[in-house]
Amino acid sequence: MSDLAGVSSTLLYAAFIFYLVGTFLFGGSIRQKGLRDDERLNRWGIFAITATIIGFIAQLGYFFTRWAAAGHAPVSNLFEFITFFGMMVVGAFILIFFIYKTAILGLFALPIAVIIIAYASMFPREISPLIPALQSDWLHIHVTTAAAGQGILAISFIAGIIYLVKNIDQSVSTKKTKWLEVIMFTILSVVGFIIVTTSFGLANYSASFEYVNKEEASAVQEFTLPALVGPNEGVLVTEGKMEPFVDMPAFINANKLNTVLWSLATGTLLYLLIRLLFKKRVAALMQPLVRNVSSDLLDEISYRSVLIGFPVFTLGALIFAMIWAQIAWTRFWGWDPKEVWALITFLFYAAFLHLRLSKGWHGERSAWLSVVGFGIIMFNTVAVNLVIAGLHSYA
Amino acid sequence: MGKVKCECGHVNPHGTILCESCGRALTEEAKKENLVDMRYEGSARRSQTYNKTIIDKVWNFFSSVKVGIWVIVLILVAASFGTILPQEFYIPGNIPPETYYEDVYGTFGKIYYMIGFHDLYNSVWFIALIAALGVSLVIASLDRVVPLYRALKTQRVDRHESFMKKQRLFAEQQAVLQESDLQKVREELKKKRYKIREVNGALFAEKNRFTRWGPYVNHAGLIIFLFGAMLRSVQGMYVDELLWIREGETLQIPGAGGDYYIKNDGFTLENYEEGEDPEVFNEAIDRVGTVAKNYQTDAVLYRNSNNDLPGAEPELKKVLEDDIQVNQPMKFNSFAVYQTSFREDEMKAMHFALTNKTTGEEVGDVVIDLFDQQKSYDLGNGYKVELKGYYPDFDGFTKEGEPISKSPLPNKPAFLFNMISPEKPEGEVSFVEIQNTMEPLGETIYKMKFKNLETRDVSALTIRKDLTLPILVIGGIIFMIGVIQGSYWNHRRIWIREKGGYIYTAGHTNKNWHGLKREIDSVLDGTAIPEPKDRQKD
Numbered sequence: 001m002s003d004l005a006g007v008s009s010t011l012l013y014a015a016f017i018f019y020l021v022g023t024f025l026f027g028g029s030i031r032q033k034g035l036r037d038d039e040r041l042n043r044w045g046i047f048a049i050t051a052t053i054i055g056f057i058a059q060l061g062y063f064f065t066r067w068a069a070a071g072h073a074p075v076s077n078l079f080e081f082i083t084f085f086g087m088m089v090v091g092a093f094i095l096i097f098f099i100y101k102t103a104i105l106g107l108f109a110l111p112i113a114v115i116i117i118a119y120a121s122m123f124p125r126e127i128s129p130l131i132p133a134l135q136s137d138w139l140h141i142h143v144t145t146a147a148a149g150q151g152i153l154a155i156s157f158i159a160g161i162i163y164l165v166k167n168i169d170q171s172v173s174t175k176k177t178k179w180l181e182v183i184m185f186t187i188l189s190v191v192g193f194i195i196v197t198t199s200f201g202l203a204n205y206s207a208s209f210e211y212v213n214k215e216e217a218s219a220v221q222e223f224t225l226p227a228l229v230g231p232n233e234g235v236l237v238t239e240g241k242m243e244p245f246v247d248m249p250a251f252i253n254a255n256k257l258n259t260v261l262w263s264l265a266t267g268t269l270l271y272l273l274i275r276l277l278f279k280k281r282v283a284a285l286m287q288p289l290v291r292n293v294s295s296d297l298l299d300e301i302s303y304r305s306v307l308i309g310f311p312v313f314t315l316g317a318l319i320f321a322m323i324w325a326q327i328a329w330t331r332f333w334g335w336d337p338k339e340v341w342a343l344i345t346f347l348f349y350a351a352f353l354h355l356r357l358s359k360g361w362h363g364e365r366s367a368w369l370s371v372v373g374f375g376i377i378m379f380n381t382v383a384v385n386l387v388i389a390g391l392h393s394y395a
Numbered sequence: 396m397g398k399v400k401c402e403c404g405h406v407n408p409h410g411t412i413l414c415e416s417c418g419r420a421l422t423e424e425a426k427k428e429n430l431v432d433m434r435y436e437g438s439a440r441r442s443q444t445y446n447k448t449i450i451d452k453v454w455n456f457f458s459s460v461k462v463g464i465w466v467i468v469l470i471l472v473a474a475s476f477g478t479i480l481p482q483e484f485y486i487p488g489n490i491p492p493e494t495y496y497e498d499v500y501g502t503f504g505k506i507y508y509m510i511g512f513h514d515l516y517n518s519v520w521f522i523a524l525i526a527a528l529g530v531s532l533v534i535a536s537l538d539r540v541v542p543l544y545r546a547l548k549t550q551r552v553d554r555h556e557s558f559m560k561k562q563r564l565f566a567e568q569q570a571v572l573q574e575s576d577l578q579k580v581r582e583e584l585k586k587k588r589y590k591i592r593e594v595n596g597a598l599f600a601e602k603n604r605f606t607r608w609g610p611y612v613n614h615a616g617l618i619i620f621l622f623g624a625m626l627r628s629v630q631g632m633y634v635d636e637l638l639w640i641r642e643g644e645t646l647q648i649p650g651a652g653g654d655y656y657i658k659n660d661g662f663t664l665e666n667y668e669e670g671e672d673p674e675v676f677n678e679a680i681d682r683v684g685t686v687a688k689n690y691q692t693d694a695v696l697y698r699n700s701n702n703d704l705p706g707a708e709p710e711l712k713k714v715l716e717d718d719i720q721v722n723q724p725m726k727f728n729s730f731a732v733y734q735t736s737f738r739e740d741e742m743k744a745m746h747f748a749l750t751n752k753t754t755g756e757e758v759g760d761v762v763i764d765l766f767d768q769q770k771s772y773d774l775g776n777g778y779k780v781e782l783k784g785y786y787p788d789f790d791g792f793t794k795e796g797e798p799i800s801k802s803p804l805p806n807k808p809a810f811l812f813n814m815i816s817p818e819k820p821e822g823e824v825s826f827v828e829i830q831n832t833m834e835p836l837g838e839t840i841y842k843m844k845f846k847n848l849e850t851r852d853v854s855a856l857t858i859r860k861d862l863t864l865p866i867l868v869i870g871g872i873i874f875m876i877g878v879i880q881g882s883y884w885n886h887r888r889i890w891i892r893e894k895g896g897y898i899y900t901a902g903h904t905n906k907n908w909h910g911l912k913r914e915i916d917s918v919l920d921g922t923a924i925p926e927p928k929d930r931q932k933d
């Protein structure tokens with residue numbers, strides 16, 4: 001049994017490598033001239049998509065071997081779910097790629113998927129047994145469909161961001177260039193999170209604090225990063241570790257906030273490093289890469305992805321979710337934060353689709369909307385789980 | 396109201412912008428435009444035509460997509476506010492919300508509570524927003540679907556060239572249509588599943604018109620869903636009850652009109668165990684500690700056949716036996732009984748031995764059922780224990796020295812015994828609580844020695860009936876059909892026509908112009924018919 005689990009991790013690792021290779025190949029493929037609208041793919045492009053598909057198959061292999069090892073679909077904890085989401089982004093990219101044959105999409109979609117999967121790996125990776133509420137076929141029906149919908153909607157974001165990188169005038173500093181930099185900085189902060197977590201993980205850093213929790217009981221919290229902020233009335237019990245600068249009130253989870261602070265700090269460092277090295281905005285740095293692609297086509301890809309993804313998302317994240325909630329929690333709807341955020345995502349994309357009906361909401365504005373939409377999806381996938389504890393919060 | 400007659404002879408409803416039949420512009424503005432606005436085929440929509448009475452104004456307000464979007468966005472933003480702090484129904488039940496929010500979240504929590512965000516989703520204004528969404532959906536859909544249907548039904552094959560010239564995809568070329576080219580085009584179009592109509596040397600190909608009804612179908616589904624959700628508040632449609640039931644107890648099922656009783660035949664809580672469960676779980680069990688595997692109530696359902704006879708004792712007939720687990724509710728009629736919660740090891744009975752303190756001799760055992768005590772327990776041979784007082788949830792003494800009980804639940808039972816023995820026929824008084832015995836009226840010869848405790852689990856079952864579910868299911872299915880219908884196909888039309896020595900080609904789709912453009916190009920490839928250009932490209 002555990003051999004299977006081993007094979008599974010190897011396959012995930014392989015998928016990860018293939019996605020990285022795919023990214024570079026896509027980079028090569030857009031360097032060549034051409035590839036406006038409907039020109040054919042070049043050799044690089046063919047290699048790139050092949051690597052992507054092999055990676056995707058490897059990840060499917062990871063998914064099903066892990067399923068076999070665990071006896072349940074591996075979508076039951078944060079690591080498994082986010083990894084699966086990464087896989088769905090790649091799957092959705094492959095789907096859209098075959099409709100529009102645009103290599104540039106791969107150059108952005110694959111790194112995003114790579115970051116998502118790396119991010120997922122920062123959470124406990126062991127195979128967890130299912131608590132009673134999760135013991136249902138609806139677990140994999142609901143979660144996989146919802147993640148597939150989110151993956152397809154993520155492609156809308158990717159087309160949108162390429163649109164913005166291409167079309168926003170970088171010769172002057174405006175609100176738009178600033179917001180675009182905020183997006184880049186956010187992505188760098190996620191990379192920052194991966195870097196610090198991995199580094200201190202390798203160094204086996206661990207510091208325990210005794211503190212007073214929300215229920216005014218004494219509790220222990222373990223920090224795997226040096227504590228910049230400590231828990232409520234926290235006392236460091238591990239010797240020789242860093243003392244926090246300030247303590248947080250009880251209703252804030254200091255450990256999580258600390259991780260966020262570290263990620264932002266590392267992200268800032270990375271961002272400043274790039275700015276100093278290249279003396280350009282990050283988006284300006286990327287602009288030459290996307291020069292060749294048609295803005296109109298990007299706009300259509302972005303819209304089309306929403307059209308394809310919206311029904312899938314609705315089915316998975318609302319309808320299947322309601323069916324399961326009726327069975328597991330006795331009511332199909334209970335205004336649990338995760339439910340509410342799925343509804344918000346749904347409403348947001350409904351608004352997006354209706355805005356497309358009116359003039360003036362194509363192109364750039366639509367691209368900004370697709371970015372916001374993805375922001376909402378990530379908020380629901382990551383932040384609601386970590387910050388707002390509800391019925392859904394995983395271990 | 397006056398109808399509008401077009402030069403082509405077709406009579407259009409008042410307010411029509413483009414002739415339903417030939418496509419000529421009928422209004423001055425439309426004549427001036429470079430590209431026609433094809434969204435609703437230039438049909439006569441009520442909202443664009445009338446604006447006099449109050450009804451017109453309300454209609455126009457709600458039929459506007461802009462208003463619809465505002466409503467959606469307002470609901471979205473409002474809904475997000477409700478997730479900042481937990482809603483009232485998720486906070487611990489034993490703390491009043493008035494103090495909870497302030498205690499836990501400080502001033503922010505107090506404000507949150509004061510403006511009513513702790514129960515946002517039931518607030519009047521939030522429900523009003525949902526109602527506005529419903530109204531907007533109905534009006535906006537009706538305003539568009541009827542004229543759109545008419546226009547698409549009446550459209551002619553040979554559109555006026557002014558109509559074609561103002562399409563987004565358009566080309567004209569001085570040439571004559573060759574039959575061989577046309578034949579090739581027909582074949583290609585058929586392969587791509589177009590429906591072809593030809594009149595007077597004009598060709599019109601159309602496919603997937605049904606996709607245009609998608610939005611209306613999905614809106615109808617949404618309305619049915621909202622209607623179903625509204626029915627929730629109608630008497631008898633909805634039951635939501637919580638039943639705490641101890642092992643061995645048989646209780647009436649609340650909300651079922653006294654027809655049904657349920658017995659708890661035992662509650663089980665299982666955890667995952669290393670060694671027993673698959674090895675792959677060991678690591679997780681090690682890290683987290685205990686992981687629950689199963690919560691289960693073995694239940695028996697009874698029907699009370701005497702329920703119709705007023706005053707009669709219930710006569711219970713077994714209906715079914717079921718293990719209620721999470722995700723596997725017991726179902727009967729339109730009810731479902733769910734495993735919701737539990738409390739383990741509630742005290743059930745205490746065993747004592749009446750014991751001589753000096754010799755240690757045990758005279759006899761006394762078992763006190765905490766839910767059903769006797770006044771006295773006769774042990775024979777002149778030994779007897781009287782229960783003078785029972786304090787199930789003992790919480791100290793009053794100033795006068797009276798013991799108090801906090802609640803009727805046996806959380807911390809205490810007893811006042813009078814121990815009667817041949818030596819002390821009047822009895823000796825002893826006050827016994829767990830791990831502590833007092834002799835308030837002087838030292839005693841005998842004592843009540845604690846032997847052991849019987850416990851049992853209490854299971855919480857949710858009783859649910861929801862007759863609105865079928866309506867919601869139908870609404871949901873219709874909604875899904877509608878979104879899929881509207882999203883996964885495009886309504887595409889191609890016009891080819893020769894007039895006055897020119898060939899005109901034009902194309903229209905409701906979305907995804909690249910796809911249409913590519914399709915037309917491949918259809919016209921290798922013919923002398925001009926490929927239309929996209930005139931709205933940046």
Ligand code: HEM
Nearest residue numbers: 350353457458459460463528531532535610613878881882
């Ligand atoms: C949450 C609520 C809503 C959902 C989920 C929803 C969903 C949709 C969808 C999926 C489409 C098709 C869009 C496309 O194919 O591009 C659509 C179209 C449309 N919706 Fe909604 N809608 C909602 C509320 C509303 C409201 C409140 C209005 C009122 C103004 C409205 C008016 C329209 C109109 C006018 C169309 C276009 C119809 C056409 O193209 O013929 N919708 N809606």
